[in-house]
Amino acid sequence: MAERLLEVNDLKVQFATEDGIVRAVDGISFQLERGKVLGIVGESGSGKSVTAMTLMGLTRGVNALFEGEVLYKGKDLLKVSDRGMQEYRGNELGMIFQDPMTSLNPVYRIGEQIAEAIQAHGKVGNRAARSRTIELLRQVGIPNPESRVDDFPHQFSGGMRQRAMIAIALSGNPSVLIADEPTTALDVTIQAQIVELVSRLKDDFDSSVIFITHDLGAIAEIADEIIVMYAGRVVERGSKRDIFYDPQMPYTWGLLGSIPRLDRPRPERLHTIEGMPPSLINLPEGCKFRPRCPHAFDRCMQEPGLENRVETPGHLDRCWLDVEFKRAHRDETISPGSVEAA
Amino acid sequence: MTVLDETSESGESPLLEIRHVKKYFPIRKGVLQREVARVHAVDDVSFAVRAGETLGLVGESGCGKSTLGRTIVRLLEPTEGEIVFQGTPIQSLGTRRLRPLRREMQMVFQDPYASLNPRKRVGTIVSDPMRIHDLGSRSDQRRRVGEILETVGLSPEHYNRFPHEFSGGQRQRIGIARALALRPKLIIADEPVSALDVSIQSQMLNLLEDLQNDFQLTYIFIAHDLGVVRHVSDRIAVMYLGKIVELSPAEELYTRPIMPYTEALLSAVPIPDPDLAEKRERIVLEGDVPSPINPPSGCRFHPRCRYATDVCQQIEPPLVDYGNGHLAACHHPLNVDQETLQTVEVAERHTPAEADETALPQDTSGRSNPAATPTPDTRSR
Numbered sequence: 001m002a003e004r005l006l007e008v009n010d011l012k013v014q015f016a017t018e019d020g021i022v023r024a025v026d027g028i029s030f031q032l033e034r035g036k037v038l039g040i041v042g043e044s045g046s047g048k049s050v051t052a053m054t055l056m057g058l059t060r061g062v063n064a065l066f067e068g069e070v071l072y073k074g075k076d077l078l079k080v081s082d083r084g085m086q087e088y089r090g091n092e093l094g095m096i097f098q099d100p101m102t103s104l105n106p107v108y109r110i111g112e113q114i115a116e117a118i119q120a121h122g123k124v125g126n127r128a129a130r131s132r133t134i135e136l137l138r139q140v141g142i143p144n145p146e147s148r149v150d151d152f153p154h155q156f157s158g159g160m161r162q163r164a165m166i167a168i169a170l171s172g173n174p175s176v177l178i179a180d181e182p183t184t185a186l187d188v189t190i191q192a193q194i195v196e197l198v199s200r201l202k203d204d205f206d207s208s209v210i211f212i213t214h215d216l217g218a219i220a221e222i223a224d225e226i227i228v229m230y231a232g233r234v235v236e237r238g239s240k241r242d243i244f245y246d247p248q249m250p251y252t253w254g255l256l257g258s259i260p261r262l263d264r265p266r267p268e269r270l271h272t273i274e275g276m277p278p279s280l281i282n283l284p285e286g287c288k289f290r291p292r293c294p295h296a297f298d299r300c301m302q303e304p305g306l307e308n309r310v311e312t313p314g315h316l317d318r319c320w321l322d323v324e325f326k327r328a329h330r331d332e333t334i335s336p337g338s339v340e341a342a
Numbered sequence: 343m344t345v346l347d348e349t350s351e352s353g354e355s356p357l358l359e360i361r362h363v364k365k366y367f368p369i370r371k372g373v374l375q376r377e378v379a380r381v382h383a384v385d386d387v388s389f390a391v392r393a394g395e396t397l398g399l400v401g402e403s404g405c406g407k408s409t410l411g412r413t414i415v416r417l418l419e420p421t422e423g424e425i426v427f428q429g430t431p432i433q434s435l436g437t438r439r440l441r442p443l444r445r446e447m448q449m450v451f452q453d454p455y456a457s458l459n460p461r462k463r464v465g466t467i468v469s470d471p472m473r474i475h476d477l478g479s480r481s482d483q484r485r486r487v488g489e490i491l492e493t494v495g496l497s498p499e500h501y502n503r504f505p506h507e508f509s510g511g512q513r514q515r516i517g518i519a520r521a522l523a524l525r526p527k528l529i530i531a532d533e534p535v536s537a538l539d540v541s542i543q544s545q546m547l548n549l550l551e552d553l554q555n556d557f558q559l560t561y562i563f564i565a566h567d568l569g570v571v572r573h574v575s576d577r578i579a580v581m582y583l584g585k586i587v588e589l590s591p592a593e594e595l596y597t598r599p600i601m602p603y604t605e606a607l608l609s610a611v612p613i614p615d616p617d618l619a620e621k622r623e624r625i626v627l628e629g630d631v632p633s634p635i636n637p638p639s640g641c642r643f644h645p646r647c648r649y650a651t652d653v654c655q656q657i658e659p660p661l662v663d664y665g666n667g668h669l670a671a672c673h674h675p676l677n678v679d680q681e682t683l684q685t686v687e688v689a690e691r692h693t694p695a696e697a698d699e700t701a702l703p704q705d706t707s708g709r710s711n712p713a714a715t716p717t718p719d720t721r722s723r
Contacts, residue, residue, distance in 0.1 A: 043539040044510070143629070157630040158403065187402040187566055189627045192610040196626065214540055217612025221619045240616050256614060258544035260573035262596060263613045269548055270573065273541035276509055 005175050005208055006032040006055070011068035013047075013054050020281040024050040026232040027068070030225075032176065037202065037209045039223030039240075041216060041255065045277050047232040048212045052178045055210075056095050057085035072176075090121050094174030096198075098181035100161035104153040110137075110164050111149035117171040136167040139204065141197060159190035166197065170205060177202065178210045183218055191215075195222055216255060220244060228252050231278055231288040234306055238315035248310060248317035248326060251289045253333040267336050287318065295321055295329070355429060356390035357560050358414070358528060362695060363387050363423030363433075365406070365413050369635065382634045383409040385584035386423070386694035393527070396554065396561040398575030398592065400568060400607070404631050406584040407564045411530045414562070415447050416440060427528075445475055448521035452533035454513035458505040464491070464516055465501035471523045486523070493556075494519045495549060511542035515549070522553065530562045535570060547573060568611050572596055577667070580604050583634055583642040585694060586661065590668040598677045600670035603643045641673065649674045657701045660693040662686050675703050 013025040025047040032038050042048045053059045055070055060082060070077040072092060080088065089095075097103045104113060114136060115129040124132070130149070137145035140163040153161055162182060169177060179198060183191040199222050202209050211222055219226060219240075226243040228236040228251065236249040247253055257271030275292045278284050284291050286301040293300070299320045306316045310323055319326070365384040368377040384406040391397050399407045412418045414425060416432065425433045432443055448471075451457035458467055465487050472483045488498035494515040505513055514534060521529055531550070535543040547570065553559060565571050571578055571592075578595050580588040580603065588601040599605045606625045613619045627646050632638055638645050644654040651674070659671045664678060669689045678686075688699045 043541060159630055188568065189402060189607065189610045190630070191612070192624060192626055195612070215612065216540075216614040217619075220614045220616045221612055244614065244616050255540060258540045259614060260544075260547070260567075260569040261614065262569050262572065262608065262611050263615055263618050266573060266593070269551070270544040272545045272548055274545075276511065276542075 002033040002035055004031055004033050005073060006030075007069070007071040008051075008055070009069040009071070011051065011054065011070060012066065013050050013059060014065040015059075016063040016065070017281075022280045023232050023283065024280060025054065028227070028229070028234050029068075030227060030234075030237070032208050032210065034175065034206065034208050035202070036224045037199070037211055037222050039219040039226040040210065040212045040229060041214060041219055041226060042229035043214055043277055045231075045280065046229040047280075048229050049180055051229075052095070052180045052210065052212055055176075055178060056089055056093055057082070090117060090169075090172035090174065092172075092174055093176045093178060094169035094172060096162075096166050096169045096177065096179040096182045099185050100158055100165050101185065103165055104161055106153050108152075109149070110151050110153060110156065114149075114164065114167050114171060117168045121172040132171075133167075136170060137164070139170070139201070140164070140167045141193075142167075158186055159193060162186060162190075162194055163197065166194075166201070170201065173205060175207050176210065177205075177207050178212070180212045181214070182211075183213065183215065191218065198222065216259060228255070231283060232280055233288060233318070234316075235289065235319075236317045237306070238312065238317075242310075242312055242315040246310065246312070246315070246327075247330065247334070248315070248323070249289075249319050250293050250295055250321070250326075250330075250333070253330045254292075257333045257336065264335055269336070271333050271336055287320070294333075297321075357393040357428060358562075359390040359424075359426040360414060361388045361424040361426070361691075363410070363413060363425060364421045365409050365418060366421045379635050382584045382637055384413060384420075385637070386696065387581075387584075387586050388423075388692045388694075389579060389586065389589060391528070391560060391562060393560055394554075394558055395576040396563055396574050398571035398578040399562060399564045399581060400566060400571050400578060401581035402566065402607075402631050404583075404634065405581040406634070407581050408532050410581070411449070411532050411562060411564050415444070415449055415530055417449070441475070445471075445524040446526050447528040447530065448524060448526040450514075450517050450521050450529060450531040450534045453537055454510050454517055455537075457517055458513055460505055462504075463501070464496075464503050464505070464508075467505070467516060468519045468523050471520060475524060477524070487519075490519045490522050493522065493553070495545075509542075511538055511545065514538060514546055518549070518553070522557070525557065526559070528560045528562070530564070532564045533566070534563075536565065536567060543570070550574065568596075568607060580607070583631060583637050585642060585671070586669075586692065587643065587672070588668075588670040589661070589692065590670070591666060594666065594668055598668075600664060600668065600675045600677055601643075601672045602647050602649050602674070602676060604670075605676055606646075641671070649676075653701070658694070658697040659701055659703070660688045660697040660699045662702060663689040671697070673701070673703050674705065678703075680705075 009029050011025055011028050015022045015024060028051055040048045050059060066078050111133050114133040118124055118129045118132055134145045134149050137149060142148050142163055183194050195218050213219055223240050225239055227234050230251050236252050254273040273292050286303050290296045290300040304318045304320050306318050308316050363384060364386055367381040367383055369379040371378045401407050413420050420433050424431050468487045469483045491498050491500055496515055535546050563574050575592040578590060578592050579586050582603050588604050599608055606627045609625045629646060640656050641654040641659050644650040653673050659673050661669045661671045663669055664686055669692055
């Protein structure tokens, strides 16, 4: 078995706000082994970005409250001091942010920003930092890195800026690369390039990746294991095949059915998940998806635990419905058009 | 020939027709602000839109699709070309004469956070168009706002709320309500769903579809998501660097792309099915879209095209009609057999003036199997 890099146990993150306590993440657990890609899927407000930022120690503050453990190579990062976290950030855990347009400082050259990251993580001379910067830019696929290193961010296209951001994240040779919606702001052709790049770099740098997205298509290509989050909770977790071919949670079906898919005949109407995600201050009782779930019944007033309810070990879900019932009815949601056709 | 497919079945003229529309943005430098270069944002585009249809406009960022949308409603002034709306050329109408036409065409913008004035209440936002166009009394307007809010899935009680009290999806509904207030015929929707979550996105697409049926709307739907565009569109125009490179009935574009750029775009769309995703050959387009300040010569796609030859560098291909209203501009068309190639004709009305109308494609290079395009899969699991 490969080395276990990261183990998160029942992590909870709460923020005190004027309106009340926001339960941004309410009990998430997972393990990440070297060389693996963990995909986290969910909509805005599901807690996926807060999870990522908490791993990096970026959500700390007077109003934030943490519970649970974030074990990196056995060491609990939640207990590491703010200063101590600097040793982990960049060197052990690297992060790629969503918006390459705003994550780079417009008044510094690309090369300076990457070199800054390199020099922040070790005693490296200016000349060595520069040659390492050029090498990194080459590795992330920037053409003519020797001349582009002196460009300003505005001279880079969106895709190239995201590549530069990835170079910064890689500058400390991290073992875990956290990519928070790295493709969302990009064109579809560039998205494909970035997904491929992240997957290649994972092998080159012998690291593992946490890939956060709301795009089920991107995750189908890159992830080994997938976590589906809703209202701060993990509602389903399993291997890529489990999630795509045997999804157990009606919310996952809804996500799969909501996307207009090129690999299927065009349905008359798209499936919609009615309503909106709940407020994290005032969560519904019982199953958090109950108010939007078309299959909800009495028992859903109690929240189901995240348990293994199918034959495949490691495939967990939070749903009371009978497995056979689910297997018989989920296609009505996932592919409404093809059910009649079959 | 090509006129037929863009006229409605009863032979009516199209709702909107644009002919050789160009939009260049000057780049000025120096004390005298001399024009030193031009951004060729939209470069000689012609097409027509039938009443009641949805025309999808796709392309990468910077291809000019949003500029074209804004030029059509005259939020931007076209540099050249004709825009004919309901038989009236509108490209040079003055503000006063344009105003009644503005009622007929409205826009829905991409960003529901930036396109609503945060200081105005929902009621004011939606009723402002009616006030500006002096439609009905105050109380009529108020009643009408209530109706429209209900139509788009909000409640009339939301009248006095501010935009910040709403979620992204609800704000986009307000944006749609504002566009509907004047009962327009044509709505230009510029990436109306790309800022929204997937579950909200599908709600919005279904809403737009319902509204189209209820109010006989015509849409120009601008988006970069090919899945979304396929779902909503009757016909789709693919743009690259300011030009239309392919125009086709929606379904046919996906099953039989002719232009290599379309093929590459389709192959880049991620498929939420691990097995299919693995099997699929993906054409990764190298590099970025070239600068529209100095667009490449000949076919603008040639520097990134894997089939490009010398002719592509030198001669701009005309838009060729492959039948069934499927037009494409390419010297080496895909998915076309040699026989068809003998019979095709140039689509004169759509072809840019600079393209060489005699340069009909000569070969298909035997590439007729779109390995990279996803095949519709009817299996049920």
